[in-house]
Amino acid sequence: MFDANSLAAILATFFVAGVVKGITGMGLPTVAMGVLGSLVSPLAAASLLIVPSFITNVWQLLAGPGIGGLAWRLWPMMLAIVAGTAIGSSWIASGDTHLTSSLLGVALVIYSAYTLLARQFNVPRRIEPWLSPVIGGTTGIVTGGTGVFVIPAVPYLQALGLGKDHLVQALGLSFTVSTLALAAGLAVRGAFQLNDIGLSALAVVPALAGMWTGQIVRYRISSRTFRRGFLVCLLLLGSEMALRPLF
Template identity: 65%
Template sequence: MWIIVSTFLIAGLVKGATGMGLPTIAMGLLGALMPPVAAATMLVVPSFVTNAWQLASGPAAVGLVRRLWPMMLGIVMGTVAGSALLVRMDPLWTGLALGVALMGHAGYALASPSASVPRRSEPWLSPVVGLVTGAISGATGVFVMPAVPYLQSLRLDKDELVQALGLSFTVSTVALATGLWGHGAFRPGQLGLSALAVVPALAGMWVGQRIRARISQVVFRRCFLLLLFVLGSELALRPLF
């Protein structure tokens, strides 16, 4: 129990400090201790609560839903389909997939390439990005790739980007829960334990928001991404030993 509390406290702290990372950190830490499908069921309620709060924390939600609904539809379809892999594959290999996703996200973010997607490309690119993000989310429980770099490339302002991330992560969470339930890996009785993780996650967010105001965001972000890369490496290499 203390492992779960500590995990979501740390994950909430990172989300409070950076605006993202709760499912990623939670899956990285819990995935090292239990099968990824069990870790994914644990993060459903705290991920939904924290990301829905993030989505609702500004005036741009309706406009973002209108603009990004093709991407959200792709996320739902890809996640529900991809969750079959999380349920049926050997935990070592789903752990490897999770590790590769974590390493890919950390490596991309550390490189910080600058990209911009023209508005005219969004109608066909958004659903493709959604499908790929959904497939990775369903198979690994990690919602970030390639959704986060894509949303960053849309040149949204800071507040819109935070809300867009909240929208993407909220839809991904609901789709993952639906996929796990459809494949018999998520039952209503598990909601109680998942709900208990909301308290440390929110407490961590509160602390993280205050840390963000006191330290260099660049230093914190770099340390966070290096931690993700180390966690991903450990999970990816586990099947080899």
């Protein structure tokens, strides 16, 4: 059980993560795992993430123009995400917090550095049949080991040349599949407890409130400035988590 201060910190974290998702369209699990990973074990943080992540991502998925063609195009990647997560979840369920915390820090550093510095690249349609499963499997392993499911799925989906609405929907599809796969992986290994479900469900409220707030903020400030500052903070946080076992 969490005391009142810990509970307040957890709910505040999901509100902030929701704000980020409302402004940028992504980032809720990244922020939540990054902050909660410094407050509780990565396993506990991943369990808390399940319900708010699922609800917000399904909302994002269903808000798009239609999922049929997109799901047909991306199903090899989604299937590989499930398989990779099933393998990787053994790491986070093992209770080896030094390993999972360090892996989470590395994932955050890679994601933030790539988003800050890299130029957009394009993936030719002809190589998708074999590259999509590779990206999906890698994303699943990272998801299972860290609870963060943005690397390398997000850069890859951005490189497919999808329109804005289809890209947002593709991200929602990938995040939803990753969330369900992570929940299943933790449940199979007995690492997801019923009391985690209750608090995870409670976290939906601040997450949705944060999304609503973020959507308002998006029209009032420069999203580019906010995004850059957010990524710099994420880079510093990830570096600290990655190097923590050395000290």
